């Protein structure tokens with residue numbers, strides 16, 4: 001569905017019926033100083049849903065993520081997380097609600113070992129869930145088992161990315177936000193990260209994914225939102241977005 005109308009209602013991607021919303025963001029604006037970067041974006045993510053966020057460089061994907069998670073504080077609009085108003089929430093409050101963030105450029109503690117990085121992150125889920133044990137994370141990422149005593153700083157980029165995702169899983173989140181999780185990694189590692197993203201999806205955790213490989217994002221997500229200059233220009237089920245003839249122009253492909 002192409003979104004040419006400026007009406008906020010029209011831009012809301014429709015989440016699956018009957019599933020509670022984890023994220024319900026309406027008319028979100030964001031600024032860096034006097035620079036107005038997001039212009040009224042709507043985004044809904046239902047429990048267990050995978051949503052892809054696409055757009056060329058500098059179109060506002062990371063800003064939207066960082067605004068929803070409370071990192072960008074010059075913001076406006078309504079952000080509801082798990083039914084609670086989070087329009088002014090700070091990052092640690094968002095994390096406590098059950099949202100894990102795997103930032104672009106990773107986010108592991110360089111001076112802690114792999115084991116310490118994982119164990120420190122461990123926390124029960126909202127409903128007391130603790131199915132993502134240390135052992136399960138190591139089964140998911142066998143490479144991390146081989147590196148348990150290495151410091152975060154001694155890992156390759158791909159291993160750091162795995163550790164960052166492993167840390168996110170140890171928090172038993174309801175939603176994992178992955179911003180450019182495969183950026184700059186070797187093809188074999190990229191394939192492994194995508195395999196794990198599939199496992200995460202299969203385990204019922206919702207995900208919000210930003211990745212340059214738009215084909216993979218669309219093939220592996222339920223719905224997608226395409227941004228251009230801080231506005232939503234396409235939104236809907238990923239298969240429909242993938243088939244939309246205007247998509248290449250928005251992605252510059």
Ligand SMILES: Nc1ncnc2c1ncn2[C@@H]1O[C@H](COP(=O)(O)OP(=O)(O)OP(=O)(O)O)[C@@H](O)[C@H]1O
Pocket residue numbers: 032035037055056057058059060061062063064
């Ligand atoms: N910390 C910042 N201060 C000022 N401007 C910023 C900052 N971060 C991003 N911007 C600007 O905001 C706009 C949106 O950037 P953003 O990083 O959200 O885009 P993106 O779609 O995630 O692209 P990329 O893939 O390049 O990260 C760009 O014009 C960018 O230059």
